[in-house]
Amino acid sequence: MWSLTRPDAPLGEPLLIVDDRVTGATKEVLDAGVSLGMPRREAEALAPFATVMVRDVGDETRRFESVVTAVEDLVPRVEVVSPGLLFVPVAGAVPFYGGEEALAARVAKELDALIGARRGGQAFVGIADGPFAARWAAATAQLGEPNVVADTISFLFGLDLGTLRESMGGDEMIDIFRWLGISTLGDLARLPRAPLASRFGNPGVLAHRLASGEGPMVDPRDIPLELGVEMKFEDPLESLDAVAFAGRDLAGRLLKGLRAAAVAPHTVIITAVALHGPPRERVWRSADPFTEKALSDRIWWQLQAWVETAGVPGGIVGLSIRPEDLSWEGRQLGLLSDESSMIEAERALARAQALLGPDGVVQGRAQGGRMPGERVSWSRWGEPKADLKRDPGAPWPGATPSPSPALVPPKLQPIEVEWDGGMPTRVRMGSRWEPILTWSGPWRLSPRWWADERGADRYQLVTSVGAFLCVVSEGKAFLAGVYD
Amino acid sequence: MIGVPGTGLTRLGLKLLAEHSRVAPVVALDTRGWISPEAAWETGVLPERLIVVRCDDFILWPKVTSALLEGVQAIYVEVPARIKDQDLRRLGALARARRVAVAMRSMGNGLPSGIAYLRLRALGVTWEGADRGHGKLKKRRLMLEASGKGVAGVTRRFEVEDEGTDVMRVVSDVVVDQTRRAVG
Numbered sequence: 001m002w003s004l005t006r007p008d009a010p011l012g013e014p015l016l017i018v019d020d021r022v023t024g025a026t027k028e029v030l031d032a033g034v035s036l037g038m039p040r041r042e043a044e045a046l047a048p049f050a051t052v053m054v055r056d057v058g059d060e061t062r063r064f065e066s067v068v069t070a071v072e073d074l075v076p077r078v079e080v081v082s083p084g085l086l087f088v089p090v091a092g093a094v095p096f097y098g099g100e101e102a103l104a105a106r107v108a109k110e111l112d113a114l115i116g117a118r119r120g121g122q123a124f125v126g127i128a129d130g131p132f133a134a135r136w137a138a139a140t141a142q143l144g145e146p147n148v149v150a151d152t153i154s155f156l157f158g159l160d161l162g163t164l165r166e167s168m169g170g171d172e173m174i175d176i177f178r179w180l181g182i183s184t185l186g187d188l189a190r191l192p193r194a195p196l197a198s199r200f201g202n203p204g205v206l207a208h209r210l211a212s213g214e215g216p217m218v219d220p221r222d223i224p225l226e227l228g229v230e231m232k233f234e235d236p237l238e239s240l241d242a243v244a245f246a247g248r249d250l251a252g253r254l255l256k257g258l259r260a261a262a263v264a265p266h267t268v269i270i271t272a273v274a275l276h277g278p279p280r281e282r283v284w285r286s287a288d289p290f291t292e293k294a295l296s297d298r299i300w301w302q303l304q305a306w307v308e309t310a311g312v313p314g315g316i317v318g319l320s321i322r323p324e325d326l327s328w329e330g331r332q333l334g335l336l337s338d339e340s341s342m343i344e345a346e347r348a349l350a351r352a353q354a355l356l357g358p359d360g361v362v363q364g365r366a367q368g369g370r371m372p373g374e375r376v377s378w379s380r381w382g383e384p385k386a387d388l389k390r391d392p393g394a395p396w397p398g399a400t401p402s403p404s405p406a407l408v409p410p411k412l413q414p415i416e417v418e419w420d421g422g423m424p425t426r427v428r429m430g431s432r433w434e435p436i437l438t439w440s441g442p443w444r445l446s447p448r449w450w451a452d453e454r455g456a457d458r459y460q461l462v463t464s465v466g467a468f469l470c471v472v473s474e475g476k477a478f479l480a481g482v483y484d
Numbered sequence: 485m486i487g488v489p490g491t492g493l494t495r496l497g498l499k500l501l502a503e504h505s506r507v508a509p510v511v512a513l514d515t516r517g518w519i520s521p522e523a524a525w526e527t528g529v530l531p532e533r534l535i536v537v538r539c540d541d542f543i544l545w546p547k548v549t550s551a552l553l554e555g556v557q558a559i560y561v562e563v564p565a566r567i568k569d570q571d572l573r574r575l576g577a578l579a580r581a582r583r584v585a586v587a588m589r590s591m592g593n594g595l596p597s598g599i600a601y602l603r604l605r606a607l608g609v610t611w612e613g614a615d616r617g618h619g620k621l622k623k624r625r626l627m628l629e630a631s632g633k634g635v636a637g638v639t640r641r642f643e644v645e646d647e648g649t650d651v652m653r654v655v656s657d658v659v660v661d662q663t664r665r666a667v668g
Contacts, residue, residue: 341508341557348555349509352537352548360548361537364521376521381535401620403648406494406523407516423617440614440621460621462611466490467621481520483611483621484494 005063005115009053016043016050023055037165057083061301062308067123068282070114074107079267079285083301087131087285100127104146112144128152131285132210136163153213157186164207173200173207185211194383198358201350201382228322229253236275236315240307243272243316247299254321255292264289267324270302275314280306283324295321349381358383366392370399370445372408372469372481398445400458405469405481412471412478417461424461427468434463442472485589487606492626495523496604496644497560497587502528504558504585511552513537515545515562515591526648546571553578558585565592573599602634607641623647 009015017024018040025034025043032047044052060083068086072078075093080086090103097103104125111123126137128149133156141147149155161174161183168174182188189211196204229250237243258264266286273279284298299321306312353361361381368390369375379386390396416428417436426433442457456473458480469481485493501510501524510533512519517538525531539548542564552559553575563572572588576599579586588595595603607629613622626644631637645653 344555345509345557346555348552349511349535349537351551351554355544355548355551356537356539360539361535363535364531366522366525366531372520372522402526403495403621403624403646404520404522404526406498406520407489407518408520408522410517438611438614438616440617440619442617460614462614462621463490464608465488466492466609467611467614467624468490482489482494482518483624484489484492 006053006056006059010051014047014050016047016052017055018043018052019055019057025050035162037171057297058301058304060084062305065305065309065311067111067114070110071107074110075103077283079283080302081131081135081285085135087134090127100148101146103127104148108144108146128155130213132156132167133213135166139163156211156213157184157189159185161185161188164210167210168203168207173203177207189213194358194380197380197382198353201346201353205382227254227257228320229257230271230318230320232318233316236317238307238315240304243303243307243319244300246319247303248296250319250321251292251295251299254323255290255295258323263323265295265323265325266290268295268298269322269324270299271318271320271322272303272306272312272316273318273320274312275317277313279318280311285325353381368392368394368396370396371471372400372404373410375399375404398443400443400469400481403483406484407482409479409481412480415468415470415477415479417470417472417477424459424470427461427463427470429463429465434465436461436463438462445471485587485604485606486594490609491606492609492624493589493604493606494519495527495646496626497589498524498529499527499646500585500587501534501558501560505530505533508557509533509535510558511535511537511556511560513539513549513552513559513561515540515564519562527646542566546575549575550578553582553584553586556584560587560589562589562591563595565590567592569596572596576600600632602630603632605629605631 006017014028015024015026016022016029016034020040022034022036022038022040022043025036025047029043029047029050032049034043034046044050064080064083068078068080071086071088075088075090078086078088088107090100094100094103097106104127108123108125111125115123122143124138124141124143125146126134126139126141126149127146128134128137129152133149133152136159137147137149137155161177163185164174165171177188182191188208191208193205193208196208200207231246231250233246237246254268255264266289267283268290269281269283271279271281282302284302286294290298303316307316349361358380362378363381363385364376364378365385365388367375367377367388374390375392377386377388417424418426418433424436424439426435428434439459439461441459445456445458447453447455454473456471459470459472460483461468461470467483468479469483471478471480485497487493498512498519501512504510505528510529512521512524512534514536517540519536521529521531521534521536524534537548537552539545545564545567549559549561573596588600605628607627609627610625611621611623613619624646627641628644629639629641631639642654
């Protein structure tokens with residue numbers, strides 16, 4: 001609750017720091033029933049005695065910079081989530097400091113020394129597998145006693161369901177879970193994931209993943225260097241407004257490039273090059289992919305912290321942003337995407353899925369195959385996509401040519417075709433026979449003998465009421481597609 | 485959109501989703517489980533934005549459709565034959581209120597009058613490329629009759645041509661006289 005350390009806060013009085021929701025509160029206020037993340041109006045009603053102050057994230061970031069620098073001196077590549085919360089990947093540092101406990105104790109000691117000198121500052125340190133578990137390991141740590149979690153899954157299973165609030169961005173789903181008798185993450189993790197996906201959609205799957213210790217849906221991969229963006233200034237920028245303006249432009253350019261590559265960043269590295277002194281670098285992390293506004297805010301806060309603490313002597317001559325962890329492609333917004341439309345559409349699809357069941361809302365992906373029905377891999381909407389059975393990039397000799405039939409029955413449908421000397425002449429359409437005007441084929445479909453398949457011939461039949469893809473196997477004709 | 489399967493309206497309806505898919509997810513509401521996304525991708529619909537909703541229950545169909553109209557910007561909808569006219573009118577009003585682009589494809593005898601801005605009736609389709617065993621289907625021409633407010637109340641006939649890509653061309657636009665012969 002870094003926001004409580006603001007210098008203009010009245011000493012010794014109950015305090016409530018808010019934006020739309022509660023971001024910080026003193027013990028008296030928390031004892032009155034207020035919790036972090038609670039809507040502001042509700043908190044004010046519960047604690048009318050508290051002094052309410054509006055959060056100033058830029059100022060918090062500037063003051064938090066000294067904490068970040070102190071941790072960074074111990075372990076490189078600190079990732080800031082928000083003022084008051086930072087993650088440190090410790091895999092490399094643990095052997096150096098002689099174990100997780102030793103490292104955590106060292107960090108806690110440094111922070112105590114730094115924050116203890118300030119008014120009301122307290123530092124909590126936790127170590128666990130993954131950011132979500134580590135965040136709650138720290139939250140449940142005692143002052144001066146780091147919480148090093150040995151078994152992350154058991155630790156998560158014992159946590160209250162309310163710990164999901166921060167990641168889910170609301171209470172609605174959590175309230176429903178509680179109403180259903182689910183009170184801990186363990187209760188939630190023991191539920192099967194598919195029904196959750198059908199009832200709650202993507203948020204339900206995310207909650208289940210977090211409760212199961214699977215963490216956010218982040219796909220670390222090598223990022224091509226050119227996806228990063230940078231800007232150089234001949235005249236050093238000393239005005240914060242000028243630097244922030246450049247930062248906003250860079251954020252827009254970065255996300256535009258990433259969208260073209262169908263990815264979005266969960267982590268970015270902001271680097272500022274000062275005229276004098278070494279370059280400054282800071283990693284920012286977000287549970288959701290950064291939007292342009294969210295990224296511009298982070299850049300603004302970070303630059304404000306550097307500029308106002310004289311961290312960039314002589315002014316800034318270069319600014320760059322490099323993306324790190326990227327999210328799954330399905331979560332990306334397109335170049336012209338409208339975020340509110342995406343959210344509304346997801347809600348509508350979740351409602352349709354609730355009505356129809358999980359198999360009622362599906363999404364297809366291209367895969368390899370010779371017949372139209374084989375070339376689509378279906379998966380339920382809102383769930384991780386199934387592995388492709390056949391490589392779409394491989395050559396598929398004998399594949400039915402494009403254009404593809406717009407209607408493809410799930411299974412081949414028997415039809416009646418009349419032949420004359422090996423040439424199709426009529427096809428039965430319901431109760432009437434339609435003459436075949438022309439056709440193409442036959443194209444032999446060589447059997448995969450190892451899969452116990454039979455050989456077949458394919459024809460494209462053209463009648464006065466449309467064209468059809470027909471498969472003939474062992475003297476019987478089947479409908480495989482309608483060119484509708 | 486009115487016409488029996490084979491007259492080319494599915495691909496045309498899916499094509500109408502292509503532009504919207506650049507902005508937000510689009511939906512094809514499939515009543516038979518036959519719609520192939522491959523054809524939609526060929527017409528320019530972004531694969532990651534196309535969601536197929538399968539509903540073969542005509543009782544659930546109005547509820548599912550209205551749920552989708554509440555949040556999706558563009559939908560291609562197959563309308564089962566047993567859906568009541570008043571349900572369709574209600575859905576039409578909801579679509580207008582929410583400003584959703586809806587392409588309705590009747591699976592039965594048509595759609596009630598007054599719900600659609602533009603009514604397209606398929607008159608026929610011709611294919612080129614196949615020749616008595618040789619070649620392959622390559623190009624098609626749809627003959628359509630348009631009526632309703634979208635054409636200012638004047639019934640027009642026109643042809644649309646496509647080759648299985650995302651380009652569709654209107655190749656002729658003729659007004660027909662009462663004897664249904666082309667005059668210009």
